[in-house]
Amino acid sequence: MSLLSVDEARSRILSQFEPVGTETLSLAGCAGRVLAADVAAQNNLPSFDNSAMDGFAVIASDLVDAVRVSPRTLEVVADIPAGTSPTVTLVSGQAARIMTGAPMPKGADAVIPVEETDFDHRAPGTPAPKTVSVYKSLNAGDYVRAQGTDVQTGQPVLKSGHKLRPQDLGLLAMLGVAEVPVYGRPRVALLSSGDELIPVDEPLRPGKIRDSNTYTLAALIEDAGAEVLRLGIASDRRESVEGLLANAATQKVDLILSSAGVSVGAFDFIKDVVEAQGELTFWRVNMRPGKPLAFGSFKNIPFIGLPGNPVSAFVGFEVFVRPALEGLSGLEAGNRPRIRVRLAENISSDGRESYLRANVREEDGILSAHLAGHQGSGNLLSIVQANALLIIPAGVKSLAAGMEVDAWLL
Ligand code: AMP
Numbered sequence: 001m002s003l004l005s006v007d008e009a010r011s012r013i014l015s016q017f018e019p020v021g022t023e024t025l026s027l028a029g030c031a032g033r034v035l036a037a038d039v040a041a042q043n044n045l046p047s048f049d050n051s052a053m054d055g056f057a058v059i060a061s062d063l064v065d066a067v068r069v070s071p072r073t074l075e076v077v078a079d080i081p082a083g084t085s086p087t088v089t090l091v092s093g094q095a096a097r098i099m100t101g102a103p104m105p106k107g108a109d110a111v112i113p114v115e116e117t118d119f120d121h122r123a124p125g126t127p128a129p130k131t132v133s134v135y136k137s138l139n140a141g142d143y144v145r146a147q148g149t150d151v152q153t154g155q156p157v158l159k160s161g162h163k164l165r166p167q168d169l170g171l172l173a174m175l176g177v178a179e180v181p182v183y184g185r186p187r188v189a190l191l192s193s194g195d196e197l198i199p200v201d202e203p204l205r206p207g208k209i210r211d212s213n214t215y216t217l218a219a220l221i222e223d224a225g226a227e228v229l230r231l232g233i234a235s236d237r238r239e240s241v242e243g244l245l246a247n248a249a250t251q252k253v254d255l256i257l258s259s260a261g262v263s264v265g266a267f268d269f270i271k272d273v274v275e276a277q278g279e280l281t282f283w284r285v286n287m288r289p290g291k292p293l294a295f296g297s298f299k300n301i302p303f304i305g306l307p308g309n310p311v312s313a314f315v316g317f318e319v320f321v322r323p324a325l326e327g328l329s330g331l332e333a334g335n336r337p338r339i340r341v342r343l344a345e346n347i348s349s350d351g352r353e354s355y356l357r358a359n360v361r362e363e364d365g366i367l368s369a370h371l372a373g374h375q376g377s378g379n380l381l382s383i384v385q386a387n388a389l390l391i392i393p394a395g396v397k398s399l400a401a402g403m404e405v406d407a408w409l410l
């Protein structure tokens with residue numbers, strides 16, 4: 001069996017995933033969900049000219065010569081709190097007291113902040129003065145937030161495939177989008193496999209280890225915006241694997257994800273069970289850690305089998321499963337941003353595309369990468385201590401301290 005490149009393996013996987021469908025949700029439930037339609041503004045933002053300051057709406061040309069020693073005094077003809085709609089029209093010599101966010105009255109073209117007048121009172125309930133003396137000249141438009149300066153009616157603001165962040169929800173609210181079309185959340189059935197595995201709450205017995213992958217992978221699945229169905233641990237017996245997979249198939253999942261049992265192992269029934277009702281191909285991918293990988297389908301549900309070593313499972317998730325979940329989620333897949341970091345130490349690789357666990361921190365203004373712990377694929381502490389994965393391209397066997405490499409921040 002020849003080695004597949006990481007890119008080739010990933011694109012074979014990605015070609016099998018499409019968005020799982022759409023639904024319409026009320027805005028409050030949309031954080032982290034992926035938009036399923038482009039959004040254009042239904043109204044201007046701001047939707048009316050309004051004051052940027054607490055002050056007085058004025059006509060700028062009235063104040064051409066105003067200075068502190070020779071202020072210009074205006075008649076205050078209206079009081080405009082936020083939330084009201086003024087009916088007054090200012091003429092030369094007049095002003096209206098106005099609060100931040102309140103609509104500009106007709107006739108006015110600028111706002112003079114209270115600090116630039118003889119009426120610097122902002123305590124709630126203070127009535128407007130009869131007159132106000134202004135200490136400063138200003139230009140038309142000063143301290144006015146004009147209609148449409150932020151967003152104009154009809155302007156495209158968010159694109160389908162965008163993952164909604166808190167600020168996006170705020171914009172949608174401002175634009176009156178109460179019901180939002182989003183892609184459905186993918187559902188992933190997760191199982192661990194191996195006779196050596198025991199649940200977290202059981203005491204260790206000779207030869208046994210606790211199942212860590214279930215916890216790490218479930219959290220990664222949720223982090224990627226998908227729901228997880230925990231199937232538990234399959235023992236190395238055919239009936240056990242059959243039972244768990246049959247359960248997954250009845251639960252309307254979009255992906256079955258397993259860990260372990262993809263390397264050449266004598267007690268591997270996953271392959272037999274999956275193949276009996278689907279297909280499974282075992283790949284050797286030109287990467288480290290995580291060379292063995294299985295991909296196929298069980299009862300028409302895509303199946304990905306990650307290696308069992310905890311670090312291999314973690315890296316395999318980031319390299320193959322996260323992009324697949326992005327594809328299922330309606331996100332543009334596999335475009336995770338990479339940053340450039342500088343190696344703080346010499347590193348060596350075996351020429352496979354390597355994902356090294358590293359701690360990246362700023363040193364003298366430069367992002368500097370230090371390897372985190374022992375790099376063996378079973379050493380969980382290395383990913384616990386890491387905040388980044390360094391990506392060493394295939395074909396590279398050594399890199400000297402000071403050289404730059406790509407990294408994913410974790
Ligand atoms: P395998 O892929 O089955 O050859 O397993 C590789 C290594 O990963 C073995 O040392 C297993 O004990 C370990 N392993 C497999 N599954 C898990 C799991 N769910 N949690 C922690 N370690 C595991």
Ligand code: MG
Nearest residue numbers: 194260261265
């Ligand atoms: Mg095993």
